Amino acid sequence: MNLEDILPKEFLEPNIRLYSFILLIVIGLAALIAFPVKEYAGYIDPFYSPTLLIIPIIGLFRLTCYAFRKDYNRHLFKHPLQCPALPSADSSARAYTGETSLFMKIENYHRYFMYVALAVLPFFYYDLFVSLTYSGIFVLRLGSILMGLDVVLLTLYVFSCHSIRNLVGGRNDCYGCGLSAKMRKDVYKSQSFLNKHHRTFAWLSLLSIIAVDLFIRALTAGIGIDFVIMHVVL
Amino acid sequence: MNVCIKIFRHDPASDEQGRFVEYDVPFEEGMSVLDAVNYVSNYIDTSLSVRWNCKAARCGSCAAEIDNIPKLMCKTKITSDSVTVGPMRAFPLVKDLVTDITSNYDKLRSIKPFTPGKAQSGVWRMNEDDVVRSQEFRKCIECYLCMDVCHVMRLHNTNYVGPRHVIKAASIDMHPLDSLDRSVELKEKHGLGYCNVTKCCQDVCPEKIQITDNAIIPEKERAADAIYDPIIRLIRKIRGVK
Ligand code: SF4
Ligand code: SF4
Ligand code: FES
Numbered sequence: 001m002n003l004e005d006i007l008p009k010e011f012l013e014p015n016i017r018l019y020s021f022i023l024l025i026v027i028g029l030a031a032l033i034a035f036p037v038k039e040y041a042g043y044i045d046p047f048y049s050p051t052l053l054i055i056p057i058i059g060l061f062r063l064t065c066y067a068f069r070k071d072y073n074r075h076l077f078k079h080p081l082q083c084p085a086l087p088s089a090d091s092s093a094r095a096y097t098g099e100t101s102l103f104m105k106i107e108n109y110h111r112y113f114m115y116v117a118l119a120v121l122p123f124f125y126y127d128l129f130v131s132l133t134y135s136g137i138f139v140l141r142l143g144s145i146l147m148g149l150d151v152v153l154l155t156l157y158v159f160s161c162h163s164i165r166n167l168v169g170g171r172n173d174c175y176g177c178g179l180s181a182k183m184r185k186d187v188y189k190s191q192s193f194l195n196k197h198h199r200t201f202a203w204l205s206l207l208s209i210i211a212v213d214l215f216i217r218a219l220t221a222g223i224g225i226d227f228v229i230m231h232v233v234l
Numbered sequence: 235m236n237v238c239i240k241i242f243r244h245d246p247a248s249d250e251q252g253r254f255v256e257y258d259v260p261f262e263e264g265m266s267v268l269d270a271v272n273y274v275s276n277y278i279d280t281s282l283s284v285r286w287n288c289k290a291a292r293c294g295s296c297a298a299e300i301d302n303i304p305k306l307m308c309k310t311k312i313t314s315d316s317v318t319v320g321p322m323r324a325f326p327l328v329k330d331l332v333t334d335i336t337s338n339y340d341k342l343r344s345i346k347p348f349t350p351g352k353a354q355s356g357v358w359r360m361n362e363d364d365v366v367r368s369q370e371f372r373k374c375i376e377c378y379l380c381m382d383v384c385h386v387m388r389l390h391n392t393n394y395v396g397p398r399h400v401i402k403a404a405s406i407d408m409h410p411l412d413s414l415d416r417s418v419e420l421k422e423k424h425g426l427g428y429c430n431v432t433k434c435c436q437d438v439c440p441e442k443i444q445i446t447d448n449a450i451i452p453e454k455e456r457a458a459d460a461i462y463d464p465i466i467r468l469i470r471k472i473r474g475v476k
Binding site for chain 1: 301302303361363364367383385386388389390391392394407408409410412425427428429430431432433434437438447451452454455456457458459461462463
């Protein structure tokens with residue numbers, strides 16, 4: 001078996017954008033492993049929530065997410081780079097498999113990674129709680145605000161997932177039928193509203209995770225950018 | 235003021251290759267690309283072939299590539315002093331701006347037709363929301379712009395049936411009175427897996443149908459229910475739903 005049978009051809013093309021992206025991921029992962037910052041003053045780093053070992057599965061959740069698929073298929077694999085029919089967009093000389101190749105079939109398993117993501121979500125709420133109460137009193141600091149923002153964005157991201165849309169009504173031919181029809185309809189409609197903004201949540205929640213990580217790293221490095229906004233003696 | 239319109243000219247019966255020919259057309263306020271093309275065919279070169287019917291973005295006949303973007307000629311206003319018009323390159327050329335879209339009708343026939351189940355107590359009843367849902371897809375005017383913009387249709391020789399036909403299947407699949415499921419067939423026979431959800435089709439649709447979000451992805455998810463999700467399959471079997 002040679003490399004072309006396993007990897008999609010797009011990985012083997014000269015493609016600076018794709019290579020620099022992979023490099024970025026590798027550097028990021030190396031930084032996480034070589035310079036682990038698990039916790040600082042009650043702030044638990046989001047990459048350790050609950051454990052670094054979960055990252056591959058969460059990574060697969062994002063990789064098989066329809067929002068990210070659109071972005072990497074266009075901008076990293078150039079299938080197609082843009083919609084106007086320009087020669088630079090794509091070409092028939094490039095092999096193309098979509099999600100039919102052995103490697104890309106994994107995109108069909110998105111829902112399983114979504115289940116894991118759902119299960120991980122409560123840990124972020126717990127971390128937020130810890131950051132607010134770690135000193136025995138309720139302290140609201142800048143870091144907790146960032147973590148709060150992060151957990152809200154993550155929740156919106158996971159709950160706006162296309163697989164959840166399928167689960168809460170997309171798969172039903174008659175989503176207004178049966179018992180508690182009104183409630184099911186409302187759930188499906190609200191989820192569809194969130195789903196429209198799935199891509200925005202996908203990117204914002206990725207940025208917010210990195211922001212929280214960098215914030216905690218900065219604190220660990222002795223850069224004092226955190227401050228107390230209010231505290232309440234419990 | 236004149237508009238310079240570059241039109242693709244190719245008569246496969248006599249020319250080996252096509253080329254873009256420039257014409258100068260007097261500009262009028264509110265002029266559409268179709269107006270300019272018609273001006274050329276009426277006053278400059280009557281041998282120019284172009285297909286149109288309604289001039290109101292209803293019939294879908296005047297689909298073309300305007301400055302490389304698939305659009306309806308009658309709905310596109312001229313906004314600069316030059317514009318390029320070519321035929322839809324995803325389909326075989328008949329002549330100039332006219333392409334042969336017959337393959338689409340064969341594809342439409344290959345989608346299993348509406349197959350109603352048993353009416354409950356002899357009366358068909360449909361919830362309004364369910365009507366609205368599949369009605370979105372019925373707005374399709376069959377211009378085939380979505381098929382033309384799709385890189386899978388244009389460039390890659392696959393068995394993918396194409397966005398227009400996935401919404402056709404979805405419009406029947408999501409009909410509450412229909413008794414079949416077409417998602418597995420879409421996936422296995424009609425190459426749905428070749429679509430990589432890049433959404434160019436829904437960007438060009440003149441009827442603003444959310445092709446990828448409301449038809450393609452839901453059909454992919456339904457196929458995943460049936461093929462990749464043993465748990466869902468089991469639950470459906472126990473509950474006896476399709
Ligand atoms: S979303 Fe799918 S069907 Fe639509 S243009 Fe892209 S590849 Fe083609
Ligand atoms: S879905 Fe939209 S773009 Fe495609 S044929 Fe119908 S109206 Fe045209
Ligand atoms: S002429 Fe009918 S859609 Fe343009």
